[in-house]
Amino acid sequence: MSKIVLKTENLGISFGGLKAVQNLDLEIREGQLYGLVGPNGAGKTTVFNMITGVYKPTTGKFYLDSENLTGKNQEVINHKGIARTFQNIRLFNNMTVIRNVLVGLHNQPEFKCSMVASIFRLPKFFKTEKAMRERAKEILRIVGLEEERNNLSCNLPYGKQRKLEIARALATNPKLLCLDEPAAGMNPNETADLMNIVRRIRDEYNVTILLIEHDMKFVSGLCDEITVLNFGTVLAQGSPEVALNDPEVIKAYIGG
């Protein structure tokens, strides 16, 4: 079996009296497409917020490649290899599509270039800048936005904005890519297209993908393993066929 990329141990967080997530144990293996599902308010986004450093967990720990990252801040966690998209799209609206991706590429060691080199336009700057643009275009190509690279991101239709968020996160060269409802607001054609894109990203960039999604066709078509949350606790874990047919899960979705 391949190695564990993300591991959470008894991870939990409370907001005042509300236990938004408790006792979460996850083991996500390299190359997996892992799903996190559950009814509204189950605590899915809160899990993303914890493992990306937006919220500090009140209990438990999480590890990326066996390194404990609990309590580290956002940019450190991103440098270590966790990137994400947002449920409510948060692009840099007044930047062009390609610039959004370039911002994600800035901190990659292979494109590093000092401020001095950047101001005085030393050869190093042009070299890294060119390589960075090439990489950005390549990433945009995979999500199908290469042609639109010079448009302002706020002018893109909704579905494409979601794809750009994926591209921007992918630019930070993550080991684990977390997608928060990537198919929300997409029509069936776009959703099918997105499934292919997600698979290609996993294969071509060797990233492990953790995704939140309400569209069960999307989840069962794409994920090899899922965790179902309800009111912050785990209801079921396993393959989509098994976990989604768990009586507890069916009850939670029907609203029992």
Added chain:
Amino acid sequence: MEFIETLLNGLSIGSTYAIIALGYTMVYGIAKMLNFAHGDVIMVGGYMIFLSLTSVGNPILGLLAAVLFCVLLGISIEKVAYKPLRGASPLAVLITAIGVSYLLQSTAQIIFGSAPKMVVVADFGNLTVGELTIPYYMLITLGCSVVIMLALSLFVKYTRTGRAMIAVSEDKGAAQLMGINVNAIITITFAIGSGLAAFAGFFMLMKSPSLSNTLGAMPGIKAFTAAVIGGIGSIPGAMVGGILMGVVEAISLTIPAIAPYTDAIEFLVLIVILLFRPSGILGKVRREKV
């Protein structure tokens, strides 16, 4: 002829305001706070120029010393006073900034006394073209300001640091999650703003040689007004707002009937512009997302 002289005077006053306003607007755009101590950094720069002139006597060295000292001061103020308040309520940050402002003014008063110092930067003389008499200091101010504004615009547009600055100003949280070191960007912003404040101090002392611990107070408020007129957070906005304020000031000062009310007229411009454009001339009109 007289009108051209007035206009040039306005442009040089205005570009000084613009240079100060850039500091307010960049810090606001990136750290989302009003740095009310910004005006007092100008004053500290003024005293550095004074010290350099009395010891070494070279105005250029004086300017360099002032820029260097103000950059370090700006970075330190941010580290010591504002950084611990990251995430605190905007009101707490505001009152801290006001505290820093008084701290700088009082410290300067303790060290240099309350009597104004005479600081003659240099005797620049005038340029005469036909009937036109233009003091050289105006041209120096204008020239330097144009170069500074151009350089800053290019820096923000064409360097990675600039790109990161725009990303942070658009969405600090998302930028951080994309691996941008937000603290470093805020430090750089304070450094740039404070370095510009030193230039502003130099321009002001060239124009009028009197230096006291309140040197930065009024220009600080006017430049802040200029930043709001232009649209706070917008770099071109700060430039437009500053120039507008300066030109209004220069014109108003030449009309005897309204000259005594010049300050009031400048703030009136603010009110009128905000009535028509609540987020300033070049400010982003916020679209409410539902």
